[in-house]
Amino acid sequence: MSEKIKTSECKRWVVKIGSALLTNDGQGLAAEAINGWVEQMAALQQAGHEILLVSSGAVAEGMTRLGWTRRPHALHELQAAAAVGQMGLVQAYESRFKKYGLHTAQILLTHEDLADRQRYLNARSTLQTLLGLGVIPIVNENDTVTNDEIRLGDNDTLAALVANLVGADLLVLLTDQQGLFDSDPRINAQAKLIPEAQAGDVALESMAAGRGGALGRGGMLTKVRAAARAARSGVLTLIASGNEPNVLQRLAADEALGTRLYPACAPFAARKQWLAGRLQVRGRLSLDEGAVNKLRGSGSSLLPVGVTRVEGDFKRGDLVVCLGPAGEEIARGLVNYSASESARIIGQPSSRIEALLGYVDEVELVHRDNLVITT
Numbered sequence: 001m002s003e004k005i006k007t008s009e010c011k012r013w014v015v016k017i018g019s020a021l022l023t024n025d026g027q028g029l030a031a032e033a034i035n036g037w038v039e040q041m042a043a044l045q046q047a048g049h050e051i052l053l054v055s056s057g058a059v060a061e062g063m064t065r066l067g068w069t070r071r072p073h074a075l076h077e078l079q080a081a082a083a084v085g086q087m088g089l090v091q092a093y094e095s096r097f098k099k100y101g102l103h104t105a106q107i108l109l110t111h112e113d114l115a116d117r118q119r120y121l122n123a124r125s126t127l128q129t130l131l132g133l134g135v136i137p138i139v140n141e142n143d144t145v146t147n148d149e150i151r152l153g154d155n156d157t158l159a160a161l162v163a164n165l166v167g168a169d170l171l172v173l174l175t176d177q178q179g180l181f182d183s184d185p186r187i188n189a190q191a192k193l194i195p196e197a198q199a200g201d202v203a204l205e206s207m208a209a210g211r212g213g214a215l216g217r218g219g220m221l222t223k224v225r226a227a228a229r230a231a232r233s234g235v236l237t238l239i240a241s242g243n244e245p246n247v248l249q250r251l252a253a254d255e256a257l258g259t260r261l262y263p264a265c266a267p268f269a270a271r272k273q274w275l276a277g278r279l280q281v282r283g284r285l286s287l288d289e290g291a292v293n294k295l296r297g298s299g300s301s302l303l304p305v306g307v308t309r310v311e312g313d314f315k316r317g318d319l320v321v322c323l324g325p326a327g328e329e330i331a332r333g334l335v336n337y338s339a340s341e342s343a344r345i346i347g348q349p350s351s352r353i354e355a356l357l358g359y360v361d362e363v364e365l366v367h368r369d370n371l372v373i374t375t
Contacts, residue, residue, distance in 0.1 A: 005236045005262060008254050010169035012050045012131070014235075015041065016159035020176045021242040022057035022089075028064045029057070029092055033242070037174075038093065040248040041136065042100035049252070050131045052166060054139045054159040055093070061085035086140070093138055103135045108142035114161055115280060115319075127166050160226035164233045171230045172251065173223050174242035179258035180220060182207050199231035199261040224261075231263035281332070283312025283320040283339055285346075285365070292324045295331055295373060301364035302333070302371060304353065307346040314339045320366070333371035336362040 017037060024030045041051045059078060062085025063071065072078055090106050097104050107127065113119045130137050141158050156173060163171045177185065178193055185191040197204055208220040220239075227237035240247055240258030250257055287295075291306025302322060314320060315338045322331040335342065337357075342365060344356050350363040 006254050007170055007236070007238065007251050010236065011048070012052070012166065012168045013044065013170045013172060014052045014054060014159055014163040014166070014168045015172045015174065015248070016054040016155055017056060017174045017242060018155070018176065019056040019060045021174060022055065023060040023064065029061055029088060031092070034092055035096060036246075037242070037248070038096040038100070040246060042097065042102055044248060044252060045102060045134070045136065046100075047252075052127065052131065052137050052139065052162065052168070053093070054155055054162060055089060056140075056155045058082045058085040058089050058140055061088045089140075090138065097136060103133075105130050105135050105137050107137050107139045109139060109158065109162075110142045111280060114165070120165070124165050127162075131166065154222045156222040156226040157229070160229035160235075160237075163230045163235045167233065168230075168235050171227070171235050171237045172248070173226065173237065173239045174247065175220075175223065175239060176241065176243065177220065177239075178241045179239050180204065180208060180224065180261075194259050195256060196260040196262065198264045199237060200228040200264060204261075227261040231261070234263050236263065237261040280319060281312075281321050282314035282318035283310065283335070284323055285310060285320055285335075285342070286323050286327075287325070287330065289325055292330055295322070295371070299368055299373075301368040302331075302366040303350055303363070304342070304345040304365045305347060305349050307342070307365060310339055310343045310346060312339055316361075322366070322371075329374055331366075331371055331373045333366040335366055336364060 015037075021033060022030055024033075041053065045051050059071065059081045062081030062083065063069075065084050065088060066081060068081065072081065086106075086108075090104075094104050107123075109123065113123055127137055139158065139162055141155065159171060159173065162168075180194045180197075181191040182194060183191045194204075194207070204224045205221060208224040223237075223239050227239070230237050238251055238258055238260055240251065244250070244257060247257065285302070285307050286309035287302070287306050288308055291302065294300045294306070295302065312320070314335060316336060317334055319332060320335045321329055322333070324330045337345065341357055345353050345365075348356060350360075353363065354360040
């Protein structure tokens with residue numbers, strides 16, 4: 001583990017605050033708590049840190065304004081609640097940061113913004129510019145237009161992807177729990193807090209498995225997975241209670257609060273981070289042992305001869321996952337042939353592609369420049 005990483009040395013922070021903290025568990029925006037977090041973030045900004053805020057709470061605030069007591073299931077109702085609630089949420093932050101002479105900017109993202117390479121780069125450029133100007137971006141998923149097909153899923157995932165996007169040093173996930181425990185502390189009084197671990201450790205997922213609150217889409221499992229995503233760009237993740245007094249200041253002083261999840265390996269290159277962060281998988285390619293060894297050992301391209309099975313309905317340029325013989329994910333990348341074309345050339349040498357298809361675009365099924373090893 002990269003235990004030498006200190007929060008006091010982290011310049012660029014992504015701070016995510018969950019719905020339960022922001023809305024008094026559904027009873028409207030928690031004005032006093034928001035005052036406290038804004039005061040702390042303003043102090044960090046003035047001390048030379050760069051702060052980017054990923055804020056939940058739009059749907060929950062919209063529900064309160066509309067007088068709804070239960071989170072709706074219908075997509076159009078969720079979108080309506082988000083549209084109403086976003087107004088109150090942004091107003092709350094804008095008015096409070098203004099007291100400290102700080103400007104804020106609202107950034108609404110969808111999966112499509114991060115999946116498309118040009119839009120991804122545009123989003124990064126905008127966020128980098130705002131941070132350079134000393135503005136605090138307030139990021140949320142654009143719930144008013146997303147559907148299940150393009151939804152990122154939860155703000156923990158969004159925060160991790162944004163941390164990758166802007167090259168953050170630290171991801172802080174504030175929740176209503178003290179951190180990650182070895183079992184659910186809500187049902188096991190003997191559960192023990194895990195002070196630190198390696199992001200991506202598969203054992204953490206079983207410890208974190210469970211459901212989130214009624215207001216949010218996330219839970220501890222999404223935070224563990226978010227930490228693994230953030231680690232791909234060398235980001236340290238802290239999971240801590242937002243109810244702790246001066247929690248951000250104390251984290252900045254390297255106080256041992258919550259759970260620290262350290263990145264285990266060197267950061268991916270920028271394009272590889274983008275590939276690894278894409279969530280919409282269109283298909284799966286099963287590989288033989290030889291192909292797995294070549295991908296892991298020499299970073300080579302994936303050739304048709306090493307593929308044993310094709311699943312899904314994908315087209316050229318779509319994201320596919322590469323699986324090992326036991327079904328484990330090995331890599332993911334952008335495929336050069338459609339599903340039907342791929343099914344006709346797998347198991348064959350590249351020299352046979354033209355004879356099998358009548359043409360040849362690429363000799364690789366997935367080129368190494370468009371391929372990232374994930375395990």
